[in-house]
Amino acid sequence: MTIIREYMTKNPLTIRDSETLYDARVLMGDHHIRHLPVINQESGEVTGIFTQRDLLACTVSVLADVDENDINEIESGIKISEVMTRSFVGMQDDDDMLEAADYFLDHNHSCLPVFGGATLVGILTEVDFIKLAKKHLS
Numbered sequence: 562m563t564i565i566r567e568y569m570t571k572n573p574l575t576i577r578d579s580e581t582l583y584d585a586r587v588l589m590g591d592h593h594i595r596h597l598p599v600i601n602q603e604s605g606e607v608t609g610i611f612t613q614r615d616l617l618a619c620t621v622s623v624l625a626d627v628d629e630n631d632i633n634e635i636e637s638g639i640k641i642s643e644v645m646t647r648s649f650v651g652m653q654d655d656d657d658m659l660e661a662a663d664y665f666l667d668h669n670h671s672c673l674p675v676f677g678g679a680t681l682v683g684i685l686t687e688v689d690f691i692k693l694a695k696k697h698l699s
Contacts, residue, residue: 562659563693565655578600582640583639608647609649
């Protein structure tokens with residue numbers, strides 16, 4: 562059995578639900594990532610996932626006639642908790658990669674938060690499956 566822990570990204574960058582769309586865009590751009598688990602500022606629990614898809618859905622309509630300064634100002638007023646994906650499935654770090662693969666194939670999600678018990682310990686994305694395939698192909 563190949564377990565998730567072997568291929569997930571450990572200690573993923575996260576964003577607090579009180580931060581803004583602008584904060585998320587800058588964080589994702591600076592670190593070249595497409596997925597951010599969202600942490601509730603008060604409880605410390607994962608309450609959602611913010612993805613590049615969420616970012617695009619929020620900004621595409623705004624981009625038509627607005628300059629970058631205005632976009633930054635608009636995004637600074639939108640909290641992540643207002644635009645994150647609230648419905649998500651997480652997996653345990655000792656779950657089988659095959660189970661995760663089935664989830665990716667059956668649903669239109671691009672990442673899975675990974676927990677060790679109740680603690681966020683990683684994130685699993687399509688890229689992690691490419692790493693697994695590469696290992697088995699070489």
